[in-house]
Amino acid sequence: SAPLRTRFSLSMRLDYYAPEDLQQIVQRSADILQVKIEPEGAYEIARRSRGTPRIANNLLRWTRDYAQVKAKGVVTQETASKALSMLDIDDCGLDEMDKRILETIMERFHGGPVGLNSLSVAIGEEADTIEDVYEPYLIQEGYMMRTAQGRIATEKAWSMFGLTPRGRRKRGAPPSDIPDLL
Numbered sequence: 001s002a003p004l005r006t007r008f009s010l011s012m013r014l015d016y017y018a019p020e021d022l023q024q025i026v027q028r029s030a031d032i033l034q035v036k037i038e039p040e041g042a043y044e045i046a047r048r049s050r051g052t053p054r055i056a057n058n059l060l061r062w063t064r065d066y067a068q069v070k071a072k073g074v075v076t077q078e079t080a081s082k083a084l085s086m087l088d089i090d091d092c093g094l095d096e097m098d099k100r101i102l103e104t105i106m107e108r109f110h111g112g113p114v115g116l117n118s119l120s121v122a123i124g125e126e127a128d129t130i131e132d133v134y135e136p137y138l139i140q141e142g143y144m145m146r147t148a149q150g151r152i153a154t155e156k157a158w159s160m161f162g163l164t165p166r167g168r169r170k171r172g173a174p175p176s177d178i179p180d181l182l
Helices: 019-033 039-047 053-070 077-086 098-109 116-123 126-138 155-160
Strands: 144-146 151-153
Touching: 019 039, 019 077, 019 144, 039 144, 053 077, 053 126, 077 098, 098 126, 098 144, 098 151, 098 155, 126 151
Parallel strands: none
Antiparallel strands: 144 151
């Protein structure tokens, strides 16, 4: 919140980590946890970690557990890929909620623009959570734009889902699938 931020004399902004930097973090954490991991396995975890070390370390622990049961305790690229797919984390690092947000914008709101509160109600997630947790990554990676009118799915999002953008409606105009009653 703004009052909390103003209590500190120095304000800094952190960018997302590059996958190569996260790979080093994953490798170091694997060494500390005594996990056998191949460089390709560390990179697979890193590139799906949303640019965040905390997420990378959590995914490493999950992948370690999976590897102990399914892969003789060795985290390879294939093992990491299968483990993360079980969590519904795709090759781009998007999880189930990211996909739900994008699909809702594209399918229920015809690509947008849609207001944060409307989106929140449609997917059953708190507006603050969408804005603070999911939106920054989706915007940074180019899947969504935030405009004065609301959130819009980008061409990258449409193509990722294999969908074709529908004609965007003008602000205040009813969606084309709702009959004009007047």
